[in-house]
Amino acid sequence: MNQTANYQLCQWDPTDRILMEDFNKDNEKIDAALKANADAIAAEAAARAEADEAVKAALPLVKILDFTTEAPAPQVDLTVPDLTQYASVTLCLEAAGCPDLALRVNGSTDYRYCDAAGSGSGGDYCTELVELWAEDQHPWADIHFSWPRPGAPVRAVYFTVRDTTYQGFQCYCRDCTWEEVTTFNLLAPGGTVPAGTRVLMYGVRK
Structure with missing residues (x-):
């Protein structure tokens, strides 16, 4: 078919x-x-x-750093940029629950730091640039660095409470100039830097 x-x-x-x-x-x-x-x-x-x-x-005022610790630590290292680009720098810090705080530069205890009375009459060499005493276990400070320029030693003016008296101090580091600064180191000689410690740093542009 x-x-x-x-x-x-x-x-x-x-x-x-x-x-x-x-x-x-x-x-x-x-x-x-x-x-x-x-x-x-x-x-x-x-x-x-x-x-x-x-x-x-x-804007002339710049926030350089804003840091809050999340856990207790024997030392807190704060990395900073080149601070010689600013006319002045202010470091504000506040903590709670520790007897005192201190501030070093580049983590060094070998630098020769000078901590002098506000009148400029006398002073002591120590292992920290700034020493803060707590009022009711609550150390705080406004640390002012004026004209951090190359070749100049690290200098600061700060206020703190010592023996229930509000006092101002001037301090400097003989062995470190501003262009060499890479870190500020926050520590608690009597213990640890507590959690919740806040550090603010502001700079004024040149």
């Missing part, structure tokens, strides 16, 4: 090509619009970032 296969001739409709071209053109327009929108968003973000940087650059 012979079987005859039937074939149907498919003819190309010109309108299909036109529809495909229109579809591609529409997609190209959509892609172009999406790209233009993305470019506009990116340009706006860049402009805002540039404006923010301009505002920051115009």
Whole structure:
């Protein structure tokens, strides 16, 4: 028995090509619009970032460091940038639950630190740049470094409570100049630096 296969001739409709071209053109327009929108968003973000940087650059006061300890530690090392770019630097710290705190430079006990009375009459050489005595187990300080310039020794003025008396001190490090400073080291000679101790450092741009 012979079987005859039937074939149907498919003819190309010109309108299909036109529809495909229109579809591609529409997609190209959509892609172009999406790209233009993305470019506009990116340009706006860049402009805002540039404006923010301009505002920051115009501000004379800069936050250099803001650090809070999460756990007790015998010593906390605070890495600092080149401080000679500032006209002055203030380091503020506050702790609770420890008898006293001290501050060293670059972790060194070999430096010859001088801690003198506010009147400038006399002083003692010690192993810390700054020594803070606590009032009710709550040591705090505002330590001011004036004009940290290259070649100058590290000098500071600070205030603390000693024997229930509010006193001011001036101190300096004979063996370290400002361009050599990389870290400040916070320690508690009578124990550990407690958790929750906060250190803030601000600088005034030159």
